[in-house]
Amino acid sequence: MKPAYFDYVAPPSVAETVSLLGEHGTEASVLAGGQSLLIEMRYRRRRPAILIDVNRVAGLSGIALDPASARLGALVRHADLERARFADPLAALFRLVAPNVAHPPIRARGTFAGSLAWAHPAAEWCALAAALNAEVELRGPYGERRVPAGAWFLGPFTTARLPDELVTGVRLPRLGPGTAVRFAEHRRTHASFALAAVVVAVRLAAERVAWVRIGLANAADVPLRAVEAEAVLIGERAGPGPIAEAAEVAGTEADPVEEPYASVPYRRHVLRTLVRRCLTEAAEAAAAEAANR
Amino acid sequence: MTDIELTVNGEPRRATVEPRTSLADLLRDGLGLTGTTLGCEHGVCGSCTVLLDGAAVRACLTLAVQAAGHEVRTVEGLADGDRLHPLQEAFAAEHALQCGFCTPGFLMLLAGALAAEPELDRDERRLDQVLASNLCRCTGYVGIRRAAAHAAARLRGEAYDDREADEDGEDGVPGGSV
Ligand SMILES: Cc1cc2nc3c(=O)[nH]c(=O)nc-3n(C[C@H](O)[C@H](O)[C@H](O)COP(=O)(O)OP(=O)(O)OC[C@H]3O[C@@H](n4cnc5c(N)ncnc54)[C@H](O)[C@@H]3O)c2cc1C
Ligand code: FES
Ligand code: FES
Numbered sequence: 001m002k003p004a005y006f007d008y009v010a011p012p013s014v015a016e017t018v019s020l021l022g023e024h025g026t027e028a029s030v031l032a033g034g035q036s037l038l039i040e041m042r043y044r045r046r047r048p049a050i051l052i053d054v055n056r057v058a059g060l061s062g063i064a065l066d067p068a069s070a071r072l073g074a075l076v077r078h079a080d081l082e083r084a085r086f087a088d089p090l091a092a093l094f095r096l097v098a099p100n101v102a103h104p105p106i107r108a109r110g111t112f113a114g115s116l117a118w119a120h121p122a123a124e125w126c127a128l129a130a131a132l133n134a135e136v137e138l139r140g141p142y143g144e145r146r147v148p149a150g151a152w153f154l155g156p157f158t159t160a161r162l163p164d165e166l167v168t169g170v171r172l173p174r175l176g177p178g179t180a181v182r183f184a185e186h187r188r189t190h191a192s193f194a195l196a197a198v199v200v201a202v203r204l205a206a207e208r209v210a211w212v213r214i215g216l217a218n219a220a221d222v223p224l225r226a227v228e229a230e231a232v233l234i235g236e237r238a239g240p241g242p243i244a245e246a247a248e249v250a251g252t253e254a255d256p257v258e259e260p261y262a263s264v265p266y267r268r269h270v271l272r273t274l275v276r277r278c279l280t281e282a283a284e285a286a287a288a289e290a291a292n293r
Numbered sequence: 294m295t296d297i298e299l300t301v302n303g304e305p306r307r308a309t310v311e312p313r314t315s316l317a318d319l320l321r322d323g324l325g326l327t328g329t330t331l332g333c334e335h336g337v338c339g340s341c342t343v344l345l346d347g348a349a350v351r352a353c354l355t356l357a358v359q360a361a362g363h364e365v366r367t368v369e370g371l372a373d374g375d376r377l378h379p380l381q382e383a384f385a386a387e388h389a390l391q392c393g394f395c396t397p398g399f400l401m402l403l404a405g406a407l408a409a410e411p412e413l414d415r416d417e418r419r420l421d422q423v424l425a426s427n428l429c430r431c432t433g434y435v436g437i438r439r440a441a442a443h444a445a446a447r448l449r450g451e452a453y454d455d456r457e458a459d460e461d462g463e464d465g466v467p468g469g470s471v
Contacts (some may be wrong), residue, residue, distance in 0.1 A: 002313060002315075002318075004313075004314045005313060008356070008358055010358070010359075034354055034356070034359075035351075038315075038355075039335050039336060041313075054359075079348075085295060090464030102336075103339070103427075104422075104423055105339065105348075105350050105351050105402065105408065105426055106351065106354075106426075107352070108348040108349065108350050109350055190425050191425075
């Protein structure tokens with residue numbers, strides 16, 4: 001279907017975007033990659049009176065690095081992350097995850113920040129953001145604020161963003177040398193969204209788990225960080241025993257929704273399998289790297 | 294209604310569009326370039342794929358107003374006069390189409406991908422990932438994959454013997470004698 005009629009503006013600056021959002025509030029939608037929003041508008045599930053296209057806003061592109069973090073501007077596309085080449089395992093994690101987000105022509109336009117703003121429970125980037133507790137940076141009429149991922153995702157397609165706020169960027173912690181990263185996803189067909197997906201990052205010290213993050217996609221109505229599973233591993237040797245226990249706990253922490261092709265027990269089983277696989281491989285990679293240093 | 298200027302297949306074009314007009318509808322209805330086909334209009338099938346500033350995108354999920362000031366290439370811009378583009382020749386030679394509905398989308402998908410990665414066909418997994426962007430209900434993709442490798446080789450200036458490739462018969466159909 002064609003979208004319902006709407007007005008369109010493409011402001012050149014963040015300040016003008018925010019003032020337009022203040023003026024139009026819930027009547028307006030921000031258009032980033034459009035790879036979710038324009039579909040919703042074609043279904044006429046969304047009928048904004050005005051679209052505020054941020055693709056011509058200066059200063060929203062690019063990945064900015066400082067010693068502790070990587071800041072993705074709101075217009076960083078999925079394809080930019082598929083090619084990310086900065087010196088940190090976070091770049092490797094971007095390259096692992098990106099090919100699972102839709103297809104190349106969608107990735108050429110869709111944005112990382114747009115994924116977080118859209119908050120699909122199966123979205124890979126949302127699971128990564130949850131795992132690393134990314135900070136969403138917002139600009140509204142009152143000024144700026146930052147919301148950590150743990151407080152950002154409120155439900156399916158629901159976030160802490162207020163109608164007059166623009167997401168200007170997302171800040172993620174750099175992982176540092178020696179951190180091993182893994183990603184695994186199960187989907188029914190090549191073209192489906194993830195039935196379940198898992199993001200893992202692990203660092204060892206003296207052969208024991210010093211730091212670990214586990215993110216789950218489509219494991220609940222929001223992306224999850226499996227904190228209890230992480231706690232099982234801290235201080236342990238990253239062998240089959242503790243990894244199996246952590247996977248078991250992660251499956252229990254998950255709170256999946258019943259779907260026609262995925263009963264709750266089945267999805268817990270898939271999540272446990274993917275967590276175990278990711279942890280096993282990441283722990284081996286981290287150990288191999290420690291041995292080489 | 295908004296007046297926009299953009300470049301289509303190297304030519305400057307002007308058009309008056311509603312904000313809700315998709316780039317695909319502008320190309321087809323506004324500019325008469327009906328080579329770009331529309332299947333799903335939801336980003337899934339890829340038949341509407343065109344190049345926007347050199348990158349393959351879905352013309353059904355891009356607004357015409359967003360293309361203002363940018364460069365669009367469609368299947369009509371591939372051939373050089375009467376001389377078909379190597380991708381078009383390869384699609385014909387390798388039986389990469391039957392009804393042809395998906396073909397413009399696949400040609401533009403590959404035109405964008407091969408410009409960015411001229412050796413794409415050397416990594417079969419990568420090539421399959423790219424080809425999985427678009428749907429074809431007729432061919433079963435084997436001919437399309439072969440055409441991609443054929444065109445990639447020719448675009449690199451290498452000789453490509455299509456009979457030899459066909460006799461490899463990945464699809465079990467010998468020598469193109471259907
Ligand atoms: C065929 C197909 C397959 C797909 N497969 C997957 C998949 O496997 N996994 C996956 O995760 N996604 C998938 N997607 C969705 C895709 O990743 C989208 O790009 C993403 O969900 C939204 O990003 P966008 O930049 O396109 O946002 P848009 O569609 O432009 O916007 C989405 C929402 O976020 C809001 N928004 C966007 N940017 C901002 C901002 N800066 N400030 C405030 N609000 C903002 C918009 O107002 C809108 O509500 C698929 C899409 C298609 C068409
Ligand atoms: S018509 Fe655009 S992807 Fe199907
Ligand atoms: S040739 Fe008919 S859909 Fe591809």
